[in-house]
Amino acid sequence: MADDKSKAQTDPADALDAPSGDGAADEEAVTESAADEATEPEGPWTRQSIDIPDGPITETVEYNTYPADRFSHDELDLADDDLMPMLRNMLLQRRFEERCRQMYQRQKISGFLHLYIGQESVSTGSVYGIRLGEDSVITAYRDHGIGLAMGMDPGVCMAELFGKKDGCSRGKGGSMHFFDASKRMFGGHAIVGAHLPLGAGVAFAHKYRGEDNVCLCFFGDGAMAQGAYREALNLAGIYDLPIVFICENNQYAMGTAVDRVQAEPDLFKHGRSFDMPCSLASGMDVFSVNRAVKDHVALARDGQPSMLEIRTYRYQGHSISDPAKYRQEGELDARKSEDAIVRLEQYIVNQGVAADSEIETLDEEIKQEVLDAIEFAENSDFPDDDAIYEHVYAQEDYPFIN
Amino acid sequence: MATLQLREAIRAAMTEEMERDENVFLMGEEVAEYNGAYKVSQGMLDQFGPDRVIDTPIAELGFAGLGIGAAMSGLRPIIEFMTFNFSYVAFDQVVNNAPNMRYMSGGQFGCPIVFRGPNGAAGQLGATHSNSTEALYSNFPGLKVIAPSNPDDAKGLLKSAIRDDDPVVFLESEQMYGLKGEVSDESDYLLPIGKARIAREGDDVTIVAHSKSYHVTMKAAEELEKEGFSAEIIDPRTIKPLDIETIIRSVMKTNRLVVVDESSPFSSVASEVTHQVQERAFDHLDAPVLRVTPPDTPAPYAPNLMDRYMPSVEEIVRASKRVMYAAA
Numbered sequence: 001m002a003d004d005k006s007k008a009q010t011d012p013a014d015a016l017d018a019p020s021g022d023g024a025a026d027e028e029a030v031t032e033s034a035a036d037e038a039t040e041p042e043g044p045w046t047r048q049s050i051d052i053p054d055g056p057i058t059e060t061v062e063y064n065t066y067p068a069d070r071f072s073h074d075e076l077d078l079a080d081d082d083l084m085p086m087l088r089n090m091l092l093q094r095r096f097e098e099r100c101r102q103m104y105q106r107q108k109i110s111g112f113l114h115l116y117i118g119q120e121s122v123s124t125g126s127v128y129g130i131r132l133g134e135d136s137v138i139t140a141y142r143d144h145g146i147g148l149a150m151g152m153d154p155g156v157c158m159a160e161l162f163g164k165k166d167g168c169s170r171g172k173g174g175s176m177h178f179f180d181a182s183k184r185m186f187g188g189h190a191i192v193g194a195h196l197p198l199g200a201g202v203a204f205a206h207k208y209r210g211e212d213n214v215c216l217c218f219f220g221d222g223a224m225a226q227g228a229y230r231e232a233l234n235l236a237g238i239y240d241l242p243i244v245f246i247c248e249n250n251q252y253a254m255g256t257a258v259d260r261v262q263a264e265p266d267l268f269k270h271g272r273s274f275d276m277p278c279s280l281a282s283g284m285d286v287f288s289v290n291r292a293v294k295d296h297v298a299l300a301r302d303g304q305p306s307m308l309e310i311r312t313y314r315y316q317g318h319s320i321s322d323p324a325k326y327r328q329e330g331e332l333d334a335r336k337s338e339d340a341i342v343r344l345e346q347y348i349v350n351q352g353v354a355a356d357s358e359i360e361t362l363d364e365e366i367k368q369e370v371l372d373a374i375e376f377a378e379n380s381d382f383p384d385d386d387a388i389y390e391h392v393y394a395q396e397d398y399p400f401i402n
Numbered sequence: 403m404a405t406l407q408l409r410e411a412i413r414a415a416m417t418e419e420m421e422r423d424e425n426v427f428l429m430g431e432e433v434a435e436y437n438g439a440y441k442v443s444q445g446m447l448d449q450f451g452p453d454r455v456i457d458t459p460i461a462e463l464g465f466a467g468l469g470i471g472a473a474m475s476g477l478r479p480i481i482e483f484m485t486f487n488f489s490y491v492a493f494d495q496v497v498n499n500a501p502n503m504r505y506m507s508g509g510q511f512g513c514p515i516v517f518r519g520p521n522g523a524a525g526q527l528g529a530t531h532s533n534s535t536e537a538l539y540s541n542f543p544g545l546k547v548i549a550p551s552n553p554d555d556a557k558g559l560l561k562s563a564i565r566d567d568d569p570v571v572f573l574e575s576e577q578m579y580g581l582k583g584e585v586s587d588e589s590d591y592l593l594p595i596g597k598a599r600i601a602r603e604g605d606d607v608t609i610v611a612h613s614k615s616y617h618v619t620m621k622a623a624e625e626l627e628k629e630g631f632s633a634e635i636i637d638p639r640t641i642k643p644l645d646i647e648t649i650i651r652s653v654m655k656t657n658r659l660v661v662v663d664e665s666s667p668f669s670s671v672a673s674e675v676t677h678q679v680q681e682r683a684f685d686h687l688d689a690p691v692l693r694v695t696p697p698d699t700p701a702p703y704a705p706n707l708m709d710r711y712m713p714s715v716e717e718i719v720r721a722s723k724r725v726m727y728a729a730a
């Protein structure tokens with residue numbers, strides 16, 4: 001008990017301060033366990049004490065924070081030349097989804113459509129913090145943004161939304177189920193919370209194979225109420241899995257404000273129950289996200305799972321059919337006034353990296369790219385009718401009931 | 403008779419039962435402040451207040467289990483699943499706790515609970531959001547399963563379900579919530595659980611179909627009529643217990659049977675009906691029983707594949723003609 005307490009005081013903060021995670025705190029842990037081994041025989045029995053201390057037991061825990069406006073690009077090891085591509089990465093998501101809305105209205109897209117507009121800093125900031133193609137990503141159904149940020153082809157993504165056979169999931173998945181194995185994008189997942197244990201499994205596989213890759217597992221504030229959240233974090237904790245659990249707290253799960261349904265609405269603190277480093281970052285600034293993700297990824301590469309809450313906001317309704325009447329008046333405008341894309345644009349101009357006109361040109365290029373994506377989707381065919389039996393099993397001659 | 407949408411009929415049933423019995427409460431995601439994801443519980447928070455119309459976090463296992471504990475303690479919870487796809491998160495509670503309590507406790511603890519919400523495919527929502535659960539839940543002794551096809555049945559059966567002393571899975575349909583129909587305005591309108599309805603009389607073929615499939619089947623019957631065949635349609639309304647008597651009686655008249663079912667074919671409602679009919683009325687059958695179900699695959703997203711996936715008028719007509727040995 002006493003040991004646990006002192007760990008709580010030092011672990012999260014120290015682990016984050018140490019650039020590669022093998023700093024003072026870890027050395028201490030090593031000597032500690034070496035000492036334990038000398039006195040205690042090995043075995044699977046419990047090490048927990050039932051000598052209850054006089055108490056009360058008090059805890060002081062430090063959580064790292066990554067507020068907006070704190071970081072400059074060079075502190076993040078980003079070159080001047082990285083900034084316009086970063087902006088492009090964010091803008092592509094936004095322009096793509098603006099067209100999605102229109103395509104839904106034109107009935108080219110059907111089913112559920114959940115837009116990510118407003119949250120682009122999270123996907124972009126994260127993608128700039130991993131080794132794309134080697135590290136893994138898994139997320140929920142609000143998945144267009146991260147997919148595009150990871151470099152999935154916009155035409156192939158749009159084709160999926162249209163239900164076409166050139167879609168990223170062959171027209172079988174739709175909006176909520178973007179997958180791209182080649183990019184190690186393990187999917188959009190539509191059952192809230194259900195993919196968190198999958199994320200642990202993806203990280204487990206990295207570790208099992210002796211790779212030093214990590215898994216980023218994204219989920220919403222709503223997902224944190226699921227039992228699967230607890231199970232996944234506990235598993236990651238006991239197996240030292242290389243994973244970062246990233247809660248995209250956009251304040252609402254459908255119409256339910258986070259503080260109405262979480263007994264502890266400071267979501268970043270939940271990771272503490274699993275003895276994990278936990279931090280809180282602003283999603284209104286892509287640099288804050290990027291710094292936080294890089295720090296947490298470093299932990300993961302060292303076998304330390306962790307929890308990162310990013311406060312963000314979705315501008316649209318939960319899905320295309322939600323009028324979002326539950327917001328307070330003025331709330332949406334207040335958030336929009338801090339838009340992360342606008343923030344980056346201003347930063348780029350202020351730094352003299354590019355002029356407004358260059359940003360406009362970039363925007364025009366992206367808009368055209370999205371139109372091309374639509375054309376690609378239009379021209380792609382629907383799957384053959386027999387495709388309904390494809391990909392049910394790997395076995396090619398599976399005897400289906402007829 | 404009043405004309406109500408399906409959602410209004412369900413709301414009326416819940417409201418009346420909550421007015422009648424203060425042990426009844428409604429709990430689920432978005433049921434209160436948002437007035438229901440599909441507006442089924444619209445206005446109920448205003449009428450009954452937050453102690454009886456209760457929003458939950460997205461924690462199906464938790465709130466389904468909470469409902470069971472409350473039911474064991476004498477309350478009568480109505481637990482809404484935003485859709486029954488999400489009941490799978492609560493599977494253990496629904497199938498292993500609720501139906502076994504009475505039995506395991508030797509009758510000391512009952513579990514008067516209703517799990518309700520939309521079931522089945524609702525357009526292009528993909529594999530995880532298109533599950534038809536009626537066959538699945540019917541596999542668990544101790545559960546009752548109801549799947550009405552119209553507002554009147556929904557009201558009468560939901561009221562009975564809420565008063566039932568055992569756990570009931572009450573399956574609605576997202577695509578039918580706006581469906582209008584005449585609803586009895588009898589002050590205490592209760593329909594018996596486990597009674598089928600002969601929805602259309604006919605002589606040439608019996609077609610059994612529930613919930614959304616019933617409506618597709620009615621259209622198929624019109625097509626058949628044009629070609630001179632008269633189909634008798636039976637809506638079982640309750641899947642478990644199944645009113646096999648009514649079905650058998652019809653089969654004894656028509657000697658031919660088609661079962662339409664949105665469940666996946668293997669161990670479906672269709673296979674159960676078929677089995678019971680061949681067991682009890684084998685000598686009355688002039689043709690093998692055919693079923694119309696989705697293919698044995700997950701639900702796709704692409705519109706053409708989804709059309710192919712759902713039981714269609716054409717398929718029902720074709721199957722009916724086959725059992726009548728009529729040229730297609």
Ligand SMILES: Cc1ncc(C[n+]2csc(CCOP(=O)(O)OP(=O)(O)O)c2C)c(N)n1
Pocket residue numbers: 142190191192193219220221222223224250252253254318431460462484488491
């Ligand atoms: C298990 C389960 N329950 C309910 C739903 C319906 N549903 C879809 S999204 C959603 C809200 C999720 O909110 P959050 O996790 O905060 O993600 P966000 O939509 O804000 O990105 C709900 C209730 C679902 N898909 N899965």
Ligand SMILES: [Mg+2]
Pocket residue numbers: 220221222248249250251252253254
């Ligand atoms: Mg949310």
